[in-house]
């Protein structure tokens with residue numbers, strides 16, 4: 321598989337209303353699948369948004385609702401789903417967790433955000449994960465981060481050294497940091513010679529305004545897609561054969577001096 325058709329669901333999210341968000345996610349997944357795609361990507365915490373004050377009440381218990389719904393959709397439409405992330409309650413703690421579904425509806429991996437974002441009080445309400453988000457989609461190795469994780473180059477580098485050819489970033493990244501959002505993704509793509517694919521929400525969560533601008537960047541740093549600030553489904557096809565081609569043009573992985581970096 322060298323080409324991967326990707327659909328990004330750049331949605332608004334109703335704060336603390338999982339039923340509303342689940343109904344919308346279902347409708348949008350069906351729409352994206354009908355248009356023809358290999359992989360559907362959702363934004364961060366799309367089930368509840370940052371409804372942190374009551375997150376234990378609204379979070380998905382053991383990800384059960386997310387797993388039931390996305391598994392059924394993936395199987396019905398024969399499509400892979402990167403279910404962004406959801407707030408999920410496990411053993412009395414709430415995590416910010418990605419679930420990945422294959423075309424048969426099997427969960428092929430989970431990842432809980434490891435870097436909690438203090439500016440949005442995550443560390444007060446959420447528990448950080450302790451494993452990397454390394455998955456396979458139709459035979460393609462990918463790495464998955466969540467939002468603030470994008471600021472940690474060590475994380476993406478580690479997953480790329482382990483074989484990731486594309487890095488996914490579901491997000492709830494707000495104004496006024498559009499500049500950081502764009503440049504960090506372009507940097508991660510160029511420095512790792514990999515695709516970077518992000519899906520950011522739009523709309524307001526309380527006073528905080530999220531700007532969308534979901535992006536797809538190729539391993540040369542070219543922007544293949546940059547969405548606007550409105551809701552919508554965005555389709556892009558990436559050609560993975562450019563990854564080895566660019567890596568042989570500038571062989572950074574051969575030129576690294578890891579013995580000096582500690």
Ligand SMILES: NC(=O)CCC(=O)C(=O)O
Pocket residue numbers: 364437440466467468469471491492493494497500
């Ligand atoms: N949800 C998040 O992790 C937001 C990260 C963010 O806004 C940033 O500037 O970093």
